[in-house]
Amino acid sequence: MKTKMKRRLDFKLPGLLRSLDGPMTRELVQSPGKFGFGNVPLRMTPHGTVTSVCGFCSTGCGLKVHVDERGQAINLTADSSYPVNLGMACPKGWEALTPLGAKDRAVVPMLDGNAVDWDEALQVFCRRFGAIMDQHGAESVAFLSTGQIMCEEMFFLGALAKFGMGMVHGDGNTRQCMATAVTAYKESFGFDAPPYTYADFEESDVLVFVGANPCIAHPIMWQRVERNRHGPEIVVIDPRKTETAMAATQHLAIKPKSDLVLFYCLAHWLVVNGRVDLEYVERHVDGYVELVEFLKDFEFADHLEVLGLSAEEFELFARTVANGKRVSFWWTMGVNQGHEATRTAQAIINVALMTGNMGRPGTGANSITGQCNAMGSRLFSNTTNLLGGHDFTKAEHREKVAGALGMEVGRIPDRGSWAYDQIIEGIGEGKIKGLWMVATNGAHSWMNQKRFKELVGKLDFFVVQDMFGNTESAQLADLVLPAAGWGEKEGTFINSERRFGLGRKVSRAPGQALADFHIFRLVAEYWGCGELFRGWTSPEVVFEKMKAVSVGQPCEISGIEGYAMLAREGGVQWPLKAGDGDVVGKERRLFEDGLFFTANGRARLVFETPREVPEKVSEEYPLVLLTGRGTSAQWHTQTRTSKSAILRKLYSEELWVEVHPADAEGLGVVDGKMVRVVSRRGTVEAVARVTATVGRGQVFLPMHYAQVNELTIGVVDPYSRQPNYKFCAVRVEKDLR
Known part of the structure; x- marks a missing residue:
């Protein structure tokens, strides 16, 4: 460890620039500044128009970005040929370029409020984190990633932090939005696998939205619902009369956090009224007998007060689901962000399985993702899952990933990371001393803010890497690293329907801001593990490593022939194995064959007795x-x-x-x-x-x-x-x- 520390402290940026390949040098050596940073971008788009996937939400819309003769974006329009949005865009998409030109962008590294150059910033980064790990061990430093950066960047960060720097703990802000869906799908289907395609919005005769408000949160998805020609029943289950509820045919304004009881009552109603697809269950589902026994306590008439519904409202809902030929169930944060969220998501999955609404057009138990690349984070961030949806605890998985990356298997931790909340609480317990936060703003978004800020204040060293140096988190940081944003770098996102989309570089990052990808390359060199990543010269090279890691997994993408294919086809859904070219361009859903990703190929019905809310109303807080x-x-x-x-x-x-x-x-x-x-x-x-x-x-x-x-x-x-x-x-x- 002492030898490594000396390499870090002695390392100089100009040496790195001389040692890097030509494209990387062209990316960094661009102006006469002390270390050659500037603004002539790598692989800028030529004059004309290029399609880039939007970098806001998980819908993954295609945008046509118009660039001038310098390769600089000047405006954009929605792409009418992109299969996701079909020429539509929400207000955020139309304004996607505006934040890039904001006057308060982070343009230079800031150490304790003072501008420094990249050399000093990275020297301090390595010296401070290295000293903490030397004194307190590998588990004393953690990183918090994001669903806002490219797949290739989060892949690089996870590999760098855990395989190169020796960290154990790292999670992402996707813990705040999608962890419930991940856990529910894994237990029920055997893998984190949203089964749908956006065409299902148009093919359902019944759509059930649970704790979801796509009119506001995912407007382009809602426009796909409006394209449905079947005159569908639209049921919204939400305590609040949202914009989506106003557009529905039925609104079940249930009491907050009674949705788990609601779906258990619905499942019970289906059983006692003989509306279960027993043939489908017998062929494809485990746990039905046990579920029926469990449901005996969920006669809906006994729970109407808990639900806040009338008997007529419940029965209409139950008959609507039972009579539907193609019923799709959609949920998002109203389900995921709860004290018993996983079991609630699985109660929805259970009903879809019991009624045979799986694997057919217009069906499915469908989690709508939040961030633009939350799905990428779920599969490729190397946080609580090993790269490619593998398991840190399985020796065969560690060997496979090490082999695919050409690394020693001993570099891969044999245990998973703490989750976000455990990392934050670990600060208070004195176990986490250093934190690296990338493209997220936990000092705003994390729960119980007063405690969060108190805990962050106890860190020995806090680094924030972001587009802006004035976020709530950056204002608490010891070191702020200026990063390029969407549109200023290249890579892939994975949207809600499992579609890889290509993000293109169409604008210059301001000042000394660098793509997260290149910041990670620099950190690797300064830390002394650069040799491990010497071949990781561009996002597309790393995409090939993602393909290699994915082989044999449900999310395999070995059949994607690079970025050119993604640009040509309007994105590609996973899975796509080598040789599966005949399905490229088609909208594909999972489980059409009734086979799931469990050991026996059968889905599981998962259930548990509901629990009381953790904080009840009272006379003081009514x-x-x-x-x-x-x-x-x-x-x-x-x-x-x-x-x-x-x-x-x-x-x-x-x-x-x-x-x-x-x-x-x-x-x-x-x-x-x-x-x-x-x-x-x-x-x-x-x-x-x-x-x-x-x-x-x-x-x-x-x-x-x-x-x-x-x-x-x-x-x-x-x-x-x-x-x-x-x-x-x-x-x-x-x-x-």
């Missing part, structure tokens, strides 16, 4: 706080959407809270006036919106505003370890000013 997407013009912590004057016109600059009219009257709350929302953890001020979109006893806050997570409770689902953002107890007070 209201339930719900959180969610605010408008289609907002995205996550607004790091990028806030940079667009157009998008800012489409949402309120001030935090607002929705309050039911009856509650408002009792509290003396007036529409448009300021109120205080108080939980056991904090207090925020917001503008009251008195509206019946929320039920009595409930309030709603949009998640995009920094102060909201001062209220949320620090509780996770025990299986997925995903935070419970959707339920905590609060009170609302009039602002007396």
